[in-house]
Structure formats: structure tokens, C-alpha cells
Amino acid sequence: MAIAPARSLYESIAPTSSTARYASYGVAALFGSILIALAGKVVVPFWPVPATMQTLAIFVLAAAFGRKLALATLALYMFEGAVGLPVFTNGGGFAYFAGPTTGYLAGFVVAAGLTGWAADRGLDRNALKLFAVNLMGTAIILALGAAWIALVFGADKAVAWGVGPFIATDVIKAALAAAVVPAGWQIANLFRR
Template identity: 40%
Template sequence: MDLLKTNTIQKVLKTFILIFIGTMALTVSAKLKIPFYPVPMTMQTFVVLFLGIAFGYKIGLASVAVYLLEGILGMPVFSNSPEKGIGIVYFTGPTMGYLIGFLFASFFAGYLNLNKNIFIIFGKLIFSVSVIYVFGAIWLGTLIGWDKPILQLGVTPFLLAELFKICLLAILAKQIIKFRKFI
């Protein structure tokens, strides 16, 4: 009985540690701006997909959810916070759709079987990251109006950077999945 209790406690503790590591990685990835064309790039979407692949869909999704909760509660974890606001005010701004899309992208990256060839992995990662942009574009259009060029404002400038990040993840995916067995 004590062994079962000890194993359960260890598993819960390990899960909390992994979620904490995930939220810290997301925070750091949101704050670092990498010069890129046509707009500076953060590594947030890379980390969102990485968390799903490395930790599995449950812990990856939990990491993103806790990260979003931290931001909603006012911790300056989001990109451009605290400069452009914090908490629910920042969350409900132009990036809310993308942030909600992070939940689904991390889930799909962790849930979809990525033990295939690199082209199938690439396609699944494209699908996963596309969910972010679908939610982002829908929210952006709702917020600023559908008469504006939503795709040119909220999707197109980021596509080259996303392609770079997805190619990198597709190459690393099998090694990342092997890592999952140790956690």
C-alpha cells in the first residue's frame, strides 16, 4: 500500500514539475524576439508544439492551460506584457485567438502519432500549427472587423517563420518522442 502511495505521489510531483517547466519555457519563448523577415519571430509556437510532442497531449495541454491562466491572472508571461498590458485585458486583446489556439495545437501535436516518416510528421505539425492561425484569424476578424485584410495582418507575416519552426520540429520529432519515454 505504501509503495502504491509513493508511486502516485512521485507521478503527481513529476507531472507538476513538467507543467512548471512547460510554462517557464513558454514564458521565455514569448519574451525572446528573434530578428526575422517580415516580422520578428518568437519561438512560442515551436514550444507549444514541442510540449505536445515531448510531454504528450495531457501534460502539454496542461502546461499551455496553466501558462494561459498565469497570464490571465496578471503574471507578465505573454509576449509584449507588461508593456502592452497584463491579465484579462491583454488576454482579450488581438492575440486571444492565437493564445486559445495554443491549447488545441499542443493537444494535436501530442495526440497525433508522429512515429511516421518525416513528411507525415511535417504534415501533422502543419495541421497543428494551422489551428493556432485559424483561431487567431477568427478572433482578429471579430475584434477589428471583417472588412480588414485579416489574413494579411494576422497570418501571412508569420508563415515563413512557422515554416522554419515546423521544419526544425519535423527533423527533431523522432528524437523528442524518444525523450518522452524517459519522463
């Protein structure tokens, strides 16, 4: 019986026994949620607003993990924030979900699912294809973020506050993430030879 090719980069390096594999999924989701939280604390000075590295981490993890593990990682991240752990950029707690970033948090989950889905179909092996998927994910994050801002602060603020300040940095992060995972595949393939 032939072994099916790995659907994600993580699956290509994960243990093969079922018990060890499921334990590794739990460790990977925990590690991923911590990485997303840390990336949210890394602030890069940029005009007109500073940028965090959260979307970069989310796109890299989603492409490396595939859809199911990416969504599990984001669910764990959201749970950690909801119970009060300071994993979000400005803290944590259930009340945080009523703040101005709620739309972006929802967008993170949807974008991770999209990028993970694309990775499951092999698009993570090609930087240009992965960049296109990451751009779609970026558009989803910005659209949901702007929609929430429009709901909370008014439609006139949606584009000015919710989209405009983030376009340039988010495109750069989508491109960086699109370069990292295909390079990871090349490294993994070298070790299999």
C-alpha cells in the same frame, strides 16, 4: 504482466512510482509553462514582422508530453497570464485576453492538444508525420488568430495582419519541432539498451 510502452517521450523517462510520477507531471507542466513564456520573449528579426519562438516551444512540449500533460501545461500558462504574470509576449493580465492575440492564444491550446494527441499515437517518432501534424497545428493557430483579428479589426485585416506575416516562420518552427522530438526518442532508446 507486460508493461505498456510509453505513449510519450516524457512518459518514457518519468518516474514509475505513482506518487513520484504525478509530482513530476506538476514540475513538467510548470517547467513547460516557463519555457513557453521565455520562448515568447525570444524575438528573431524577420521580415515583415519579427518572430518569437513560442510555437516552436509549444510543438516540442506537446509532442514530448502527450495530450494530457500538454493541455495541462497550456492551461497553467494561460492561468499564469490571466493572473497578471508577464508570461505572454507583451505582458499579462486578464485584459490581455481581449487584445489582438486572443485567437492565437486559443490556437496554442488547440494545436498543443492536436500535437499531443498525435504523440500519444506514436506519430512523434517520425519526423515527417510529426511535421504534418505540426503544420495542421500551425493552420489552426493562424486560422483562430485571423478569425479573432477579423472580429476585432475587420475581415479585411485578417489575412494581411493575422496570417501572411507568420506563414514562413511558422512552417520553419513546425519543421524544427518535428526534428527535435524524434531525435529525443532516439537518445532515450540509446539509454535503455
